[in-house]
Amino acid sequence: MRRSRVALFSVGLLAAAVAAVPDRASAEDTVEVPGLRGAGSIVRDVDGVPHLRATDPYDLFYLQGWVHADDRLFQMDVSRRTASGTLAELLGESALPGDVQMRTIGLRRAAERGLPAQSPETQGALRAYADGVNAFVARHDLPGQYRSLKLSTVDPWTPVDSLAVIKLIAFGLSFDLDIDRTLIAQAYRTAGAKAGFDGAAAVREDLFRVEPFTPAATVPDAIGRHPRNATSAGTAAAAAPTEIPASALALAADYQRRVEQVPVIADALDREVHHGSNSWVVGGRHTATGRPILASDPHLAAEAPSVAYPIGLHGAGFETAGDGFPGSPFVVLGHNRDVVWGATMNPMDVTDTFVEQLRTDPASPSGLSTVYQGRLEHVQAIDETFRVNTRTGAVAVVPPGGAIPARTLVVPRRNNGPLLTMDPAAGTALSVQYTGFSATRELDAFRLIDTARDVDDFRNALRFFDVGSQNFTYADARGHIAHFTSGEQPLREDLQAGAVRGNPPFQLRDGTGGNEWLPLTNRRPADQAVPFQVLPFTEMPQVVDPPTGVIVTANNDPAGNTLDNDLLNQFRPGGGIFYLGVVYDGQRAGRVTDLLRTATAHGAGRVTVEDVKNQQADTTLLDAQFFTPYLTAALDGARDPARASRTPELAALAADRRVIEAVGRLARWRYTTPTGIPEGYDAADRDGRLDPPTRQEVDESIAATLYTLWRGRTFRTVIDAPLNRISPDLPVPNDRDSFKTLKKLLADFDKRQGVGASGIDFFALPGVADPADRRDVLLLRGMAESLDLLAGDRFATAFGRATDQDAYRWGRLHRVTFASPLGAPYSVPSVGNPVRSPLPGLAGLPVDGGLYTVDVANFNSRADNADGFVMRFAPARRFVAQPAAVGMRAESSLPGGVSEEIGDRWSGNLLGRYLTNDTYPVRLPPTSVLTWEPVHRDVRR
Template sequence: MATLFRWLLRLVSVTILLGILGVGLAYYLASRSLPDYDKTLEVAGTAGDIEIVRDNAGVPHIFAPVDRDVYFGLGYVHAQDRLWQMTLLRRTAQGRLSELFGRRTVETDTLMRRLDLYTHARMSVEAQDDETRDALEAYAAGVNARIEEINSDSLGRGAPEFFLFNAPIAPWQPADSLAVIKLMALQLSGNFRDEILRARTSLALPDPEMIEDILPDIPGPGIAELPEYAALFPEKPLPRFAEASRPAPALMPVAPPGMAGASNAWAAAPERSAGAGTLLANDPHLGFTAPSTWYLARLQLSSGGVIGGTIPGVPAVMLGRSEHIAWGLTSSYLDDQDLYIEELDPENPERYRTPDGYKSFRTRRSIVDIKGAPPVTLTLRWTDNGPVLPRKAFDLDRITPQGDVVSLAWTALGDKDSSMSAAIGLMKAQTVDAALEASKAFVAPSQMLTLIDDQHIAMKLIGAMPARDPQSQTQGRMPSPGWIAANRWQGTLPDSDNPVFRDPKGGILGNTNNKIIDRPFPRHVSFDWGDSQRIMRWQALMQGREVHTRDSFIEAQLDTVSPAARTLLPLIGRDLWFTGEAAPEGTPLRQRERALDLLAEWNGEMNEHLPEPLIYAAWLRALQDRLIRDEIGPLADEYTHVDPLFIERVFRNIDGAGKWCDVLRSAPKETCTDIARMALDDALVRLGERYGTQLESLRWGDAHQATHKHSVLGDVPLLNYFVNIRQTTSGGDFTLQRGVTSGTGNDPFANVHGATYRGVYDFADPDSSVFIISTGESGHLLSRHYDDMGTLWRRGEYLPMSLDEDLARAASVGVTHLVKP
């Protein structure tokens, strides 16, 4: 027995020693790729020497004698800090993820090959002006200088992830940067997902007119009645029952419905500013990732200094300020995508029906290489309307007649996309007028551009707007027959049709993804908007002060009061509060009374330390599910977020919407009060199972945790504790400090989408402007800059956004000199 014990002890000791050695080796290899910010490096391809000053947050300030070298420096620092992220973005756009990740990303690659984004990006290089092409080439040279340095000096392959997913890093090309912009356009455009959901809901509802309730229009003048979806295809059988949706493929860049993009921006003219200078606040909203989508940088160009948020892979400050102007971006919700049902020739499936008869598809073969498996050969097909999508992608087969296919029209699918030139022109503009002129070259993704210079403020929808026929059968709201001429696009509208607002009499402009204009179809911009609630709170905060300051704009950015809660709670609880006799402790009735007592005193603030936001959110979630599940069955799972307009329509019985409260499969006739009471009981049971029955001890922040997830390693057990960044947060789906809940899974209240960048610019004192991103500059998990801004971001704090060169040098943590050999 003693001998056995000794051998077991030796075995355990050796195992522990090998484990320590393995961890030590992994740390050594990973740490080799940590960038050194304080060095001199000889590089080829520059006109002169480049100086990169890193401030104490790791933000690079790039100085060079000519603009080309500044872009070279930006490419170099992007590759220093975010090479894995850039590589993943490029592979996603190219449809080459499966070369690294095997079969689990084949569906994603298949979709990306069919969209052919990378080909469109490559063709669009020639559509840029000379200055932009020069910037793209210089930027690519800077990225490649870093890749060459990694290879020649054995710098740990550039990032730890490359040890886990080994593949050569191809040199960066100008087309790669344009492909990143097109990929962002895909992530920010959700119109076609809305079309699919509307069509599926139309097929599932027992009364097609009820679609106006569950998918309500933003209040305003009505539109012409749409046909029932099935009526568009009278001789083609379509499923009349709802099915659960398929899970999203791995690394799919297309956002789920309601998650395609959002943002806030508002500006004040000098007469509404306490300092008599213009003000601008902007916080674009995206899914939380580690590292963030954004990377802060300062470029010292010949036109002056520019500082703000860049996207790794793109040679421009996409939002921020210069010495002369400041600009912010918000999702416009322009309807720039349409789906078409394409009827195949019954005698030849290689042809599809057009207004002029059957026509052959345009085709091309493409091979998807798959790690650990044989390659897959695809036949890519295009119609006059656009590329043919995979039949099962996004549950398209649930709305497509048997034997037909679906194509996609989208403004980003063009070979002359000059959006990059618009970004460079905007960055160099000296006035609001010049910036508006530069914005005309923008194609996709469509955005609301908010601008200030020292005297003027403006807001404009930028991006190409589709020209639709007034006789379109679905007005772009559902898939339509692609062989009917009236359904097809007729090019794009002129830039003069894009809504623009300048120097309003009230001195305030803003956008929270709300409805911005009320024009009849087809110049309507969109039927579906991203916000009907935050705009009300924004109006109250802006009009509550005669003049504003940088701090009042920050206060508005961080506001956590939910106008939806203030509107809906009195409606759904009006017949439940203070009714009935006191119930015994420990009974469900007593628990309901305690919940109602808490909510009765609540002001609608979605504060992470309070129990009321969690009770409210759980109640509304259970309420919507009870209202819709018996009508649309498993499709209710697609309605992951509460729609306040739907709840309000039902409880105010607008146009008879109160009928949603009656349960179809029960004999009694339920009232809305009955459903509200039952939903509250449902919510309290679920909260008790997950968080405990002591309601006063609940905390919204425990459920509303923001997880900035690593795109590849974020779900790997053990590793996820090191690569993901977690924070308890305030805010909610409808607050200005927006923190959109996941709406699915075991953590439906997790914060997954919000302000990944915040900036506030004050032209009364430009160097007092501030900004922050949600994680840190570095994508390297061993870097102190991986998550150092995350704590500030969570607390609602900011970094100084100064163009003062001496200030940057005083706070420097390192200076990199890129010198000619």
């Protein structure tokens, strides 16, 4: 693409190495941008970040559309088409299954409903943004990605496209189906009845606990007081679940299998919270300058180009810098001269999936109706046409038939949600109800946040943040700090009545009545989008200037409802069960809380921005601090002659030199996870320039490898194997739940001897009578099996079948690839891209970090091959800000650069600093030096 810029600061072309960092500007280039109403300018700072200036709001957002199209047109097109179910028109037939499912879910329909609901100011910004995108496209060649797909044109951008992009992002952070939990509960009830264990207790107490790994809870920790739990009305009611018809269970299982093949839906349904976030605020009394510090690093898919796009907006009432999303106007996360904000995903339950009774109904426009309270309610039908890019320069219509539906079926009662799947012969269907199907106004919220001047402005702006389930953190120049949980949470009729009817809301629910979202009884408030009763904003977890002076949120429970392993025993002030959600994390928040308590324990006025940046780069494994002592104690205990004589395998493991060496390494380990290799990117390196690892880093790296393999093998041995012995079809816990299961079993071992509340003996071992011996054999066996794996064929590409433990460097396993939907050469690293994989035979860039470290670096906990530890989610930015004497001091990082074009000077210039946890300044006048040059007006306007 020809690169045109307005008042562009440029630097010399970068070398291929990601470590290259520009240090000064040289030349300028000014071009004409037609269509503006007045004077405006686009200036790129030395890092390539565009800053837009205009006096007219139309011009400001016209320029934002122009510059987004200049840098990210193909990414924008992929995003709107993914949301709209038209991606196959771009990428071809392989995207067609995803189009079918996304067309059914209907984000595009929701975006169309949302346009007239936006404020006049936001509608104007959307129109201006679309005009800017289209003006750029009309005057420039399409990016190379289109040529590789044999396409020469792109559809015009529309305001609805921008809303679809925002809907897609919110969908990934808030959508759910409840199918997997229903199938799990049913499987354990059935298996328990056959095998003689308590299936409900297996789910609730042993394997799928809602209690987090640590008790970190945002508001209770901030105010220094945890909630008092009420009597468990919900649990008693949930003991009598709804019997889901076999036809519905079969439908649900089949639908789950199909959508798990659609990446955008599979990622939304990911229970691991791998796509989470961290954000915390340290109040001024704890900092060296007396002003608060805010940190924010949202974790999203590791993509090329990056999900986030940095920008500055100046003029027309805006003086804001930070990150937004290509395809939509405004700054989403960032700061202005007065306030700074961050956000983390809050997994509120804003989706319910219903088992519907389906009936043939000639009176219905679709020929079908559902049954509600004994009455037929019509199902609506929407005609669909699917198309694919044939890669011959044409887009062809795909005739309906088989997996290609002729129409989408919509259930009006379900907030205009769809019938996901149906079995007409059995008279059964599944429908889904989601707050995101409403005409929501997240962009109104961001517009108001961008211009907020104090905490009241910020709070009022969040009343328009309807879906996307976020915990917002806040600090301002006056010294205030705050936390707000935001998003509209529907009120269910049974919970509001004080007891669960049938299945709880995180499982499939009966669609014939009794589990509905409560209808509005009065006129809908002006700041509410969802046409049902919702939890009032004032009852959402929130705190301003808490007594501890510290606020931590990292996808953990904001209210503390889950800390007693019971979701449904808290009550609203006026009655009804207070329910937010079920999928909470605890490890990252627990580690950040520990770090901040240490940092603030020795008196006021010590914490600096550098301290917070180091906390953000932390790669310590909190779980290892708990689990490793059990392994080292097992080896010590195995050396007891009495135990060795009665349990020969224990004696053999205690004598295994490989096990002795490995456990010894873990006994000396500091629980950190550096790469340990010269090619690896570590937080200890600077600005993308790699230093050789120290001996301590090498030792820590080896220990990280040994521990990670041992933990995965122990999950398989202690959790999976006993369940497989009962039935090979029993679902095993995911990563997050496995951590909690193993912790509970070990913490309660002296009391329960490894037998769960369900009656399942998780440490059963034939021929070994003593419970402690069984436990220690399994723990040590996990290490022996890990060493066998590391020296075997599955890890040969990483370690060459080496038996010397010094070879087991963590960086050869733990790598990241920033993926493009087109693959090489657009993925980073890849063949043909300026950034190549530095390790022969191993794709990706070696990076530090581990599962649930603060500097998120997640993978499958049970990975057992050299490519099983590659990250799929990563920080989309790492941002730290503190009010200064004038304005804000803010720093950020980005995994790549602002441009998506291979070889462009701004496509990879920021990647090196990102990989080593270093930053670039987020510039906002008057604290930065920028020159503003006018964009020439089009005299023909």
